[in-house]
Amino acid sequence: MALLTLPVTTSTSKGKLTLLCDAKTDGSFLVHHFLSFYLKANCKVCFVALVQSFSHYNIVGQKLGVSLTAARERGQLVVVEGLKSAVDVFFRPREEPHPLQFLREASAGDLQPLYAFVRDALEPVDGAEAAWRCPVLLVDDLSVLLSLGAGPVAVLDFVHYCRATVCREWKGNIVALVHDSGDAEDEESDVLLNGLSHQSHLILRAEGLATGFCKDVHGQLRILWRRPLQPTAHRDRSLTYQYKIQDKSVSFFAKGMSPAVL
Amino acid sequence: MLESLLALDGLVLLRDSVEWEGRSLLKALVKKSALLVYHDLFRDPLNWSKPGKAHPGGPLEALRDLDKRTGSGPATIALDSLSWLLLHLPCPTLCQTLHALSRQDSCPGDSPPGEQVRVLGLLHEELHGPGPLGALSSLAQTEVTLSGTMGQASAHILYRRPRQRPIHQTQWFSILPDFSLELQAEPPLESRPRSDPHTPSVDPTTHLTFNLHLSKKEREVKDSLTLPFQFSSEKQQALLRPGLGQATSHIFYEPDAYDDLDQEDPDDDLDV
Numbered sequence: 410m411a412l413l414t415l416p417v418t419t420s421t422s423k424g425k426l427t428l429l430c431d432a433k434t435d436g437s438f439l440v441h442h443f444l445s446f447y448l449k450a451n452c453k454v455c456f457v458a459l460v461q462s463f464s465h466y467n468i469v470g471q472k473l474g475v476s477l478t479a480a481r482e483r484g485q486l487v488v489v490e491g492l493k494s495a496v497d498v499f500f501r502p503r504e505e506p507h508p509l510q511f512l513r514e515a516s517a518g519d520l521q522p523l524y525a526f527v528r529d530a531l532e533p534v535d536g537a538e539a540a541w542r543c544p545v546l547l548v549d550d551l552s553v554l555l556s557l558g559a560g561p562v563a564v565l566d567f568v569h570y571c572r573a574t575v576c577r578e579w580k581g582n583i584v585a586l587v588h589d590s591g592d593a594e595d596e597e598s599d600v601l602l603n604g605l606s607h608q609s610h611l612i613l614r615a616e617g618l619a620t621g622f623c624k625d626v627h628g629q630l631r632i633l634w635r636r637p638l639q640p641t642a643h644r645d646r647s648l649t650y651q652y653k654i655q656d657k658s659v660s661f662f663a664k665g666m667s668p669a670v671l
Numbered sequence: 672m673l674e675s676l677l678a679l680d681g682l683v684l685l686r687d688s689v690e691w692e693g694r695s696l697l698k699a700l701v702k703k704s705a706l707l708v709y710h711d712l713f714r715d716p717l718n719w720s721k722p723g724k725a726h727p728g729g730p731l732e733a734l735r736d737l738d739k740r741t742g743s744g745p746a747t748i749a750l751d752s753l754s755w756l757l758l759h760l761p762c763p764t765l766c767q768t769l770h771a772l773s774r775q776d777s778c779p780g781d782s783p784p785g786e787q788v789r790v791l792g793l794l795h796e797e798l799h800g801p802g803p804l805g806a807l808s809s810l811a812q813t814e815v816t817l818s819g820t821m822g823q824a825s826a827h828i829l830y831r832r833p834r835q836r837p838i839h840q841t842q843w844f845s846i847l848p849d850f851s852l853e854l855q856a857e858p859p860l861e862s863r864p865r866s867d868p869h870t871p872s873v874d875p876t877t878h879l880t881f882n883l884h885l886s887k888k889e890r891e892v893k894d895s896l897t898l899p900f901q902f903s904s905e906k907q908q909a910l911l912r913p914g915l916g917q918a919t920s921h922i923f924y925e926p927d928a929y930d931d932l933d934q935e936d937p938d939d940d941l942d943v
Contacts, residue, residue: 600798603798612689
């Protein structure tokens, strides 16, 4: 996949927050890519999977060459299965901490239990066993937390704490997907997206084509590096590619250069 | 000038956006200031870790404590970021605290002139509505709005001085890797990159199977042609000059032997 050649996935970029954003299209292919990428790179991954079931991610992962079940069994992967545990939270005693505990609160609470779960999952274990490379937090996706009743400030605080711990303290990476509803009325979604953009080092934005659905070009990907204000040519700050999702990979090409139209 | 921001007192707002981030400029300005005391509120601003190593009252109390420090000379307080504070605190509370910090209404005997405080606050424009933005803007003596074109960053500076007209200034700059500030001249007004000078311009009429060129004679004839519906002065004169040289049309008719030209009944169909 062409993304692997971009600096976004080199091993020198540690302690970074990469924001995946989709507008008028489905950006989950980026989540699958990063999940398989980091597992293959031997990183310890905590995956907050709120949108699909574990078996779905596993099936797609197998097409990309990783087995999530095996990774989970050997301790490399910790998964918060949102679809399953959202129901569990109501059948457990209240005293037991649960990552999705905020669902039980009558008023919008904070996401501290979720942060605590992530912290415990990724905390480097002292001792000889340094089996894994840097810790990675992957979230699919943050907009679901808004839909479940958490406020945008609570979600931003959760990401802030994860950044302080995973990125700054442990030099790990965070990759999170958020949706751009494009709806001017949805203020919470806007605050969340803008707040996350300001916290990110790299923004990958998957957009549907302005002209609508196309069989051969599924969308375009804009890459924005939020670098310091160094003198740089315009093309170093952002790039745009168009892409087509295939069964086991995604092919990228420059705008207007799809093989189907050449 | 951008570098003299540190010489001004009061609240300086650094307004940035997702595309043009302002944190590097804030760091560059902080680097220039004399004494740096770092309050780490990044690690645990909301006291989530136990035991809480953070300031017990949270960031608001930490800010208010800064206000209470006495007699240590002029100081610069850099806030990264005001947006975080605005999202977590009510706007009036934040405004009051900032107002107290930047000592707007200090009575003459209150603080000696040497103890001026300046507050540099980083504000992310897209995160807030016009109300809070307007409130902070009215508190600020100086506003620096970051933007840019073609990879070159610019700061639009608005100075407000009491009893004076506000001053606008635009400064192009860049931040070097060691966070020193480099001022630059305005880039030329080219809105798109120059085309590659090595590709020669191609004449499209060279390889055609038909001839699109005109010879000199053909061009002369073409240029001298008057268009039929173009109202030139010659045409105007011709229309205004009646009759001279312009013959009215005549019909010349030679009657045949069979013709019986009866002027009263030329068609011979009257039953008289």
